[in-house]
Amino acid sequence: xxxxxxxxxxxxxxxxxIPLTPVCNFTTIKGNPTGGWxxxxxxxxxxxxxxxxxxxxxxxxxxxxxxxDHPVWxxxxxxxxxxxxxxxxxxxxxxxxxVKI
Amino acid sequence: MSTKKVISGxxxxxYASMLCRAEVVPAYPITPQTTIVEKIAEFVASGQMxxxxxxxxxxxxAMAACISAALTGVRTFTATSAHGLVLMHxxxxxxxxxxxxxxxxxxxxxxxxxxxxxxxxxxxxxxxDTGWIQIYCSSNQEVLxxxxxxxxxxxxxxxxxxxxxxxxxxILSHTSEVVDVPDQKEVDDFLPQFNPEIKLDxxxxxxxxxxxxxxxxxxxxxxxxxxxxxxxxxxxxxEAKAFEKHFGRPWGGxxxxxxxxxxEIILVTMSTIASTTKDVVxxxxxxxxxxxxxxxxxxxxxPTKDLREALGHAKVVGVADRSHTFGxxxxxxxxxKGALYNHDRRPPLVGFTVGxxxxxVLGSTIEGLYDHLEKVADGExxxxxxxxxxxxxxxxxx
Numbered sequence: 001x002x003x004x005x006x007x008x009x010x011x012x013x014x015x016x017x018i019p020l021t022p023v024c025n026f027t028t029i030k031g032n033p034t035g036g037w038x039x040x041x042x043x044x045x046x047x048x049x050x051x052x053x054x055x056x057x058x059x060x061x062x063x064x065x066x067x068x069d070h071p072v073w074x075x076x077x078x079x080x081x082x083x084x085x086x087x088x089x090x091x092x093x094x095x096x097x098x099v100k101i
Numbered sequence: 102m103s104t105k106k107v108i109s110g111x112x113x114x115x116y117a118s119m120l121c122r123a124e125v126v127p128a129y130p131i132t133p134q135t136t137i138v139e140k141i142a143e144f145v146a147s148g149q150m151x152x153x154x155x156x157x158x159x160x161x162x163a164m165a166a167c168i169s170a171a172l173t174g175v176r177t178f179t180a181t182s183a184h185g186l187v188l189m190h191x192x193x194x195x196x197x198x199x200x201x202x203x204x205x206x207x208x209x210x211x212x213x214x215x216x217x218x219x220x221x222x223x224x225x226x227x228x229x230d231t232g233w234i235q236i237y238c239s240s241n242q243e244v245l246x247x248x249x250x251x252x253x254x255x256x257x258x259x260x261x262x263x264x265x266x267x268x269x270x271x272i273l274s275h276t277s278e279v280v281d282v283p284d285q286k287e288v289d290d291f292l293p294q295f296n297p298e299i300k301l302d303x304x305x306x307x308x309x310x311x312x313x314x315x316x317x318x319x320x321x322x323x324x325x326x327x328x329x330x331x332x333x334x335x336x337x338x339x340e341a342k343a344f345e346k347h348f349g350r351p352w353g354g355x356x357x358x359x360x361x362x363x364x365e366i367i368l369v370t371m372s373t374i375a376s377t378t379k380d381v382v383x384x385x386x387x388x389x390x391x392x393x394x395x396x397x398x399x400x401x402x403x404p405t406k407d408l409r410e411a412l413g414h415a416k417v418v419g420v421a422d423r424s425h426t427f428g429x430x431x432x433x434x435x436x437x438k439g440a441l442y443n444h445d446r447r448p449p450l451v452g453f454t455v456g457x458x459x460x461x462v463l464g465s466t467i468e469g470l471y472d473h474l475e476k477v478a479d480g481e482x483x484x485x486x487x488x489x490x491x492x493x494x495x496x497x498x499x
Contacts, residue, residue, distance in 0.1 A: 022318070
């Protein structure tokens with residue numbers, strides 16, 4: 001079986017065509033918007049942010065991307081776990097209840 | 102050149118993992134398995150074995166680490182028993198679903214409460230539906246040979262299944278026997294390097310174990326596990342022939358038939374109970390009694406076809422289980438009955454629940470089972486399921 005190529009959605013016809021185990025090159029961020037599950041939304045105060053990258057590194061999914069010199073939250077994907085806010089060394093991230101927003 | 106070593110079943114498993122060049126061994130101790138991973142730790146510390154030994158915080162983590170390591174394309178090994186195995190349960194499903202050929206030694210031990218560390222198959226029987234290949238051994242030599250064979254079969258590109266090699270607590274795990282241990286070159290010549298077609302690679306990332314919907318491919322992925330078991334049933338036998346040619350020692354097939362081909366009364370069992378049964382069969386045959394043994398070695402894949410051929414001619418068949426499915430009967434009994442039900446020849450079957458929690462299954466115990474089966478063969482009314490050697494009273498028919 002060939003390794004799936006980048007951004008390819010193979011056209012499988014039968015169980016014989018599919019790989020032994022589900023493997024894909026699409027990250028969940030592309031395929032599955034999961035932001036609707038979120039109860040608390042991380043809001044960053046850029047005045048407090050020291051651009052250390054810890055939030056980006058510790059996000060257990062791929063909901064924070066690094067743009068130029070600062071983090072950006074992809075709210076269509078972020079499930080609101082709050083790890084970024086818990087780990088931020090400068091307390092720049094607040095978790096706000098979605099219904100208030 | 103192979104070496105004869107006098108070693109326990111546990112140390113046999115340790116040597117096998119070294120000879121098979123397991124590269125990652127995540128381990129958590131549990132009686133009576135602990136000496137397997139202790140010995141591996143010694144091998145790794147002394148530099149004899151080139152492996153990453155990971156001390157994990159639980160058996161659940163041990164299996165998670167095995168799966169992740171196997172997905173990067175390295176050979177893995179771990180060992181566990183009883184509560185350790187049942188704590189792994191979720192990850193056992195994951196290992197099979199992710200099609201990682203993780204190989205594990207499981208020491209068959211009873212579950213608590215009450216605490217009991219002796220031989221009993223409840224731990225692995227309750228993992229029956231996880232998708233793992235399950236082989237049950239009756240000697241230390243068979244432990245070594247089965248582990249080598251399992252790596253050989255499970256890593257084949259169309260199989261890619263995990264396998265559990267089971268040995269009875271203390272009866273094998275802590276009993277020393279003479280084991281013919283092959284040298285490294287002999288094993289290397291038989292067992293090629295593990296090289297999966299798809300693996301985790303930081304330079305070319307892929308997502309593994311993603312989402313599958315009811316409408317597309319989840320059911321097909323489950324079917325592919327069944328298909329791989331069907332292939333494994335054939336491949337185990339084929340590779341066993343190659344094993345025999347290479348190492349000069351037979352492994353046999355999915356079942357072992359012992360003086361059963363011309364026997365009217367056959368007992369089906371597994372593991373070390375089968376070793377004792379062979380002696381009983383010999384002595385009863387000397388007395389002119391028409392008895393034989395069929396030992397099931399591979400419980401998954403289940404040898405339905407072999408059992409039909411081996412048991413169809415019998416006048417009566419008994420099945421001795423070292424575990425019990427509460428609310429029904431022994432799981433081996435259920436499956437043997439199931440295998441025969443759609444066969445044109447269907448002898449009456451009796452299920453015996455024996456040796457629970459390591460209670461001794463003596464030659465006299467097994468002779469009692471054959472006595473019972475002879476009465477059934479003579480047409481006496483019988484209970485379909487018997488609990489053998491309950492203290493004081495027999496089981497109650499409600």
